[in-house]
Amino acid sequence: MTGPAILVGVDGSDCSLVAVDLAVHEAALRGRPVRIVYCDPWADHPAWAHNDPAGELAGGVLSDPQRAIRAAIDRANTDEVPVTGEVLAGNPTTVLIRESADADLLVLGHRGRGGFPDLLLGSVAVTVAAHAACPVLITRGTPTTGGEVLVGVDGSPSNHAAIGFAFHEAALRSVDLRALHTRRESNITDHGSMAMVDSGSEYVEQDQVLTEALAGWSQKYPQVVVQRQLATGRAAHALVAASDRAQLVVLGARGRGGLHGRRLGSVSHAVLHHAACPVTIVHDVSQEQGVATT
Incomplete structure (x- = not known):
């Protein structure tokens, strides 16, 4: 090796x-x-x-x-x-x-x-x-045997590396990839522990974020089945809830609202503390160095 x-x-x-x-x-x-x-x-x-x-x-x-x-x-x-x-x-x-x-x-x-x-x-x-x-x-919790790989998608450029890493991990493990994107909205329907997005403009907008974030990766990893999930509310809560059926959670180090100089975002920090399975934090080095990701 x-x-x-x-x-x-x-x-x-x-x-x-x-x-x-x-x-x-x-x-x-x-x-x-x-x-x-x-x-x-x-x-x-x-x-x-x-x-x-x-x-x-x-x-x-x-x-x-x-x-x-x-x-x-x-x-x-x-x-x-x-x-x-x-x-x-x-x-x-x-x-x-x-x-x-x-x-x-x-x-x-x-x-x-x-x-x-x-x-x-x-x-x-x-x-x-x-x-x-x-x-x-x-290490966190217990990986679900045969469970999916879960990746948090926020639409930021720095999230690109985490999505690619998650696709690679799903391919290595021969399991599905769940791509989860959340956004706070007032027009929602509550279903249990997670609020799901209503149809309409909010749904279309969030679905577009997922589509753009995943573009290209499905072509590179055609063997990976992608489960797209849209939700509203706090991203950390949604990710922790979804981690119950996952064997791995993958997150970018900083999200869309990351502050310059702060290398670990609030969502990643919260999920690291509470996820039900192991969590991988991925930095997009090119974005941190000010180089646009292609």
């Missing part, structure tokens, strides 16, 4: 071992190797400046980082994909963002070893998802 690796960050927590499971699954789908890393901030301390951060302690005792790497490699335990593990010195967010530049995908647990019970998403996951140079897959 060649090409950029699937990078997965571990810290010794059970949640990070679930991230290893997801990383191995993605690597098998994509034909990529898995690279497991443990980021050790203490290895930057002057007292450890001349020591190998992955090395054994006196008497052959494994360090905490090395134990975490060993556990992660044991968890991977597969002949399907090559798996390597290493300890890297530095702050986890800084190191993971740096290493993401050479990765095909970065996989993280939604909460680390030091997470507070009441927090739904750890600070490392939030920060890395906002700034990584590759798509970031965050």
Whole structure:
């Protein structure tokens, strides 16, 4: 297997071992190797400046980082994909963002070893998802076996990369793609937890947003069946509700209302906290650099 690796960050927590499971699954789908890393901030301390951060302690005792790497490699335990593990010195967010530049995908647990019970998403996951140079897959809930891939569509240029990524994931998994677009309107009919769009001008306008956003991708991925869904109300609520029947949610990092300098939009932030299945955040690098997407 060649090409950029699937990078997965571990810290010794059970949640990070679930991230290893997801990383191995993605690597098998994509034909990529898995690279497991443990980021050790203490290895930057002057007292450890001349020591190998992955090395054994006196008497052959494994360090905490090395134990975490060993556990992660044991968890991977597969002949399907090559798996390597290493300890890297530095702050986890800084190191993971740096290493993401050479990765095909970065996989993280939604909460680390030091997470507070009441927090739904750890600070490392939030920060890395906002700034990584590759798509970031965050563990959430339980993927629905055979479930669809769900992508949020907002019609913004920065959403283009997320839609393409979602098509690719649906093709790899041989499942349907649900493209969901929402807009707040007053003329709606409430159906349970999600308000569906009435026929008329609102429907036509929203349907056009979907049509334009999906244009070209269906031709590139003719094997992917697309389920188009239009709704009104809060986008995050609609996406979280739809995630119940999905195996993966794909979102752009920033939506139409994203503020300059803020790399993770409010919808992506909310869905990361509450989705019923794993969530991938995709940055459109060309848009962030001011280059028009073709």
